[in-house]
Amino acid sequence: MRTAIIGAGIGGLCAAIGLQRAGADVTVFERASALEPVGSGLSIFANGLTALDSLGLGDAFREITTTEARQLVGGQRRPDGTWLAKIPDGAVDELRIVHRADLHRLLLGALRPGTVRLGTAVSGVxxxxRTLTTSDGPGRFDVIVAADGIRSKVRASWPADPGIRYSGYSTWRGVTAEPVDLHGEAGETWGHRERFGLAPLADGRIYWFAVASMPADSEIDDEYAEVQRRFGGWHAPIPEIIAATERSTVFRLDINDLAGAVPTFRRGRCVLLGDAAHAMTPTSGRAAVRRWRMLRRSPPCSNASRVTRPPTHPSSMPHSRPTTVCVASAPSRSPGALEPWAPSRTCEVVRVRACETRCCG
Ligand SMILES: Cc1cc2nc3c(=O)[nH]c(=O)nc-3n(C[C@H](O)[C@H](O)[C@H](O)COP(=O)(O)OP(=O)(O)OC[C@H]3O[C@@H](n4cnc5c(N)ncnc54)[C@H](O)[C@@H]3O)c2cc1C
Known part of the structure; x- marks a missing residue:
């Protein structure tokens, strides 16, 4: 089965690995001339590990990560360091923090050489x-997977593309240049319209993010100085973590999600995957994991006409049992109006459990 995948992000690479291992002839088209993953760290929970196991990558992933994050006291603190809430012991089965660059390396290494064509932008499907157009000319395939991210060109060319909407907040991210002692505590700190989160990487460096509500496209002259101004007076070790981060590596991203439901994830033999299909805000958690979960149970596809998707509300979902619907006719998940303070993690755990994509012959 000749399969084209548009985009070498986490979604596209995982799809490529799964399909290649199932015997498909896979080509990944990536517009970037080099793969430099944007972002710094990712939190991966038990469902992500399970999905990586089914791709045959679980052990390799465990080798480059640790279980340390799960052993720390986690939860939410105030800027003065007092705890608002602590996550009870044993509430989290598994949590590993991975640097995005390490994850990308792992995924790329699992593909046959030559699978990814860098510097090849797809201009249309x-x-x-079945037919896509690149700068090198057209190509015809049995199946096309559009994993081209939240600003998907493929989705934009479909009728009723909802487009994206700004969440109301922007996020700085960084990784310290050297290990920092967290003194056994991690998690998030909540201020007024501001939030700071931190978690340890396997080598002791700290992955952190800082969130602030602000208008879209806000211009800030010195991002690092802005993080220091906003969060430099918060509890230890936040100031130390900021100081241990190289100024030039701190970057900021406005957070968007889809402005509404995509009426279908499939058009002909082309299917949307990942952020292209259902981008959500990070407060909804583990979107990258969702990419793997969606692929975990995918057998070799002889067509892409049916997928398993979450129902519109977790309470309507049988525990852990995927709901299979015909993507051509069913309404897709309606992205909620997610604000910075939408800690619906319990719901999300339930929802993620059911979020598996399956192509049925
Ligand atoms: C601040 C933040 C924190 C997050 N934290 C977490 C977390 O802790 N855990 C988690 O699970 N998820 C997290 N996520 C979500 C996760 O990062 C995304 O859901 C995931 O990376 C999306 O992967 P993707 O492959 O669908 O899209 P992308 O990563 O956007 O990849 C799309 C790829 O397609 C390429 N492309 C685009 N257009 C074309 C074209 N026309 N032709 C060829 N190539 C094209 C792009 O260059 C890109 O490489 C976070 C997201 C954000 C913003």
Missing amino acids: CSDG
Whole structure:
């Protein structure tokens, strides 16, 4: 089965690995000339590990990560360091923090050499979902997987693309240049319209993010200085973590999600995957994991006409049992109006459990 995948992000690479191992002839088209993953760290929970196991990558992933994050006291603190809430012992089965660059290396290494064509932007997919156009010319495939991210060109060319919407907040991210002692505590600290989160990487460096509500496209002259100004007076070790981060590596991203439901994830033989299909805000958690979960149970596809998706509300979902629907006719998940303070993690755990994509012959 000749399969084209558009985009070498986490979603596209995982799809490529799964399909290649199932015997498909896979080509990944990536517009970037080099893969430099944007972002710093990712939190991966038990469901992500399970999905990586099914791709045959679980052990390799465990080798480059540790279980330390799970052993720390976690929860939410105030800027003065007093705890608002602590996550009870044993509430989290598994939590590993991985640097995005390490994850990308792992995924790329699992593909046959030559699978990813860098510097090859896809400019369009025909409505039959089998022909795509790149700068090198057209190509015809049995299946096309559009994993081209939240600003998906493929989705934008479909009728009723909801487009994206700004969440109301922007996020700085960074990794310290050297290990920092967390004194056994991690998690998030909540201020007024501001939030700071931290978690340890396997080598002791700290992955952190800082969140602030602000208008979209806000211009800030010195991002590092802004983080220091906003969070430099918060409890230890936040000031130390900021100081241990190289100024030039701190970057900020406005957070968006889809402005509404995508009426279908499939058009002809082309299917949307990952952020292209259902981008959500990080407060909804583990979107990258969702990419793997969606692929975990995918057998070799002879067509892409059916997928398993979450129902619109977790309470309508049988525990852990995926709900299979015909993507061509079913409404897709409606992204909620997610504010910075939408800690619906319990719901999300339930929802993620059911979020598996399956192509049925
Ligand atoms: C601040 C933040 C924190 C997050 N934290 C977590 C977390 O802790 N855990 C978690 O699970 N998830 C997290 N996520 C979500 C996760 O990062 C995304 O859901 C995931 O990376 C999306 O992967 P993707 O492959 O669908 O899309 P992308 O990573 O966006 O990849 C799309 C790829 O397609 C390429 N592309 C685009 N257009 C074209 C084209 N026309 N032709 C060829 N190539 C093209 C792009 O260059 C890119 O490489 C976070 C997201 C954000 C913003």
